[in-house]
Amino acid sequence: MSTGTILDRICDDKRKEVALHKSQRPIQELLRRAKDQAPPRGFAAALDRKVAEIGIGLIAEIKKASPSAGLIRPTFEPGQLARAYARAGAACLSVLTNKFFQGTDAHLGEARSAVELPVIRKDFVVDPYQIVESRALGADCVLLIVAALSDDELANMEDIALGYGMDVLVEVHDEAELERALKLKSPLIGVNNRNLKIMKTDLGTTERLAPLIPADRQLVCESGIDSPSDIKRMIAAGAKRFLIGESLMKRPDVEMATKILLAGAKG
Numbered sequence: 001m002s003t004g005t006i007l008d009r010i011c012d013d014k015r016k017e018v019a020l021h022k023s024q025r026p027i028q029e030l031l032r033r034a035k036d037q038a039p040p041r042g043f044a045a046a047l048d049r050k051v052a053e054i055g056i057g058l059i060a061e062i063k064k065a066s067p068s069a070g071l072i073r074p075t076f077e078p079g080q081l082a083r084a085y086a087r088a089g090a091a092c093l094s095v096l097t098n099k100f101f102q103g104t105d106a107h108l109g110e111a112r113s114a115v116e117l118p119v120i121r122k123d124f125v126v127d128p129y130q131i132v133e134s135r136a137l138g139a140d141c142v143l144l145i146v147a148a149l150s151d152d153e154l155a156n157m158e159d160i161a162l163g164y165g166m167d168v169l170v171e172v173h174d175e176a177e178l179e180r181a182l183k184l185k186s187p188l189i190g191v192n193n194r195n196l197k198i199m200k201t202d203l204g205t206t207e208r209l210a211p212l213i214p215a216d217r218q219l220v221c222e223s224g225i226d227s228p229s230d231i232k233r234m235i236a237a238g239a240k241r242f243l244i245g246e247s248l249m250k251r252p253d254v255e256m257a258t259k260i261l262l263a264g265a266k267g
């Protein structure tokens, strides 16, 4: 019988998957592939540019399914979705490569090769091997979830990612995790509004944590943003950068839905 949160379950599964990958693809091979990649596209810089240009930096997520919502988008073509998001004015893409979200590593390459936007590999990193693997797949940024890692693991994996020139999005859910995140070097601090214990989103999380984020860090408001009024509320709390998946993925016309969200947030 499984205990703990969904995060515990996903991370336990990921540890097994990484052990298998290590036996199939030795680290030396990944190191070579990571070295052969073109340089990262500059994820944080792309967000900054969009914030300067239109006031909002959107990380638009390519997400087929999720543990909380089940199947979100039955018709799913990462390249097409990436182009739709790019046309609508997203700054960056997030691509879920985790099987709990019906994501695959191939989705990342398909989305990234379709556009010029930087891409975060959205997965559950539990081992430094996955940082090298992410770069070998072409990722421009990786996610480190504070709740899933020790301080030493966070610092080590952040160093490896920064060494490749990738950006790192450090994700927190509460004050204690934020305190730990601020010991790291990365400027991008993701505040995830999704409570993984009860699987509900609460925008009050960003409202609570935003004032605790120093001016030299950039808040990324993650999860549960459904409408222009949600974005307006989060802007009032101090957010300019957003990670949005489900509310865009469930619309048949993703480009139009993204344009409406971005335009409505300004008005």
Ligand SMILES: O=C(O)c1ccccc1NCC(=O)[C@H](O)[C@H](O)COP(=O)(O)O
Pocket (backbone or CB within 6 Å): 006, 007, 061, 063, 066, 067, 068, 069, 192, 194, 196, 222, 223, 224, 225, 243, 244, 245, 246, 247
């Ligand atoms: O989305 C889930 O159900 C979920 C469950 C367990 C761990 C993580 C989960 N989501 C990951 C994310 O951070 C979101 O995909 C991302 O912030 C976008 O959120 P949303 O706009 O609510 O799809």
